[in-house]
């Protein structure tokens with residue numbers, strides 16, 4: 645088995661060490677003997693994206709998002725949108741997540757058209773939504789809790805019938821109002837969680853890898869890893885954000 649990863653716009657969307665998510669995915673594949681090839685697509689570059697299995701897009705400030713607009717209006721935007729429609733796996737963080745939507749309205753009322761690959765939109769606010777947070781992944785068979793750090797002025801609203809990635813246990817999430825966090829559309833995972841999010845959430849990382857392998861090979865069995873340190877980091881943040889009663893609050897008594 646082999647996965648080909650495309651890191652989209654690492655030169656523009658590169659906040660908060662989000663590239664660490666790519667390193668984490670590479671490592672958790674390597675530790676299982678699954679080969680992985682990673683390439684990048686930078687602003688102004690053009691390449692056929694149909695051969696990639698998994699895409700990553702990190703976060704960026706409003707300015708960097710606007711720098712991308714011309715790129716997204718051209719061939720690259722069309723190829724990224726086609727990859728989403730074809731069921732390719734994506735992990736998109738904050739600004740990279742917002743870019744998948746139809747548009748971003750800045751706090752000054754300027755409308756920036758984005759990819760329109762997923763029915764969601766974002767409206768910039770004056771107060772930034774910042775802090776450590778935690779959310780439970782949606783999905784009948786999931787009890788996965790993700791811990792992370794969010795910092796965004798954008799308030800994202802999901803279109804009718806579009807599923808969130810999860811629901812917040814504490815923190816703001818998509819908009820600080822409807823308790824949703826991120827998006828899970830086809831094989832796209834969008835989240836506001838910076839950090840990088842994956843190293844301290846090994847279950848979430850493996851869910852993404854399994855999704856990409858299943859999409860490519862029809863099946864995926866990831867051998868268990870010794871996640872002792874990852875789980876200690878996860879529990880440490882969970883205790884920090886939920887307090888001493890975190891086991892009761894998460895049903896992990």
Ligand code: GLN
Nearest residue numbers: 703704706738739797798
């Ligand atoms: N510029 C976007 C916002 O503030 C995304 C920020 C980010 O990627 N951290 O909502």
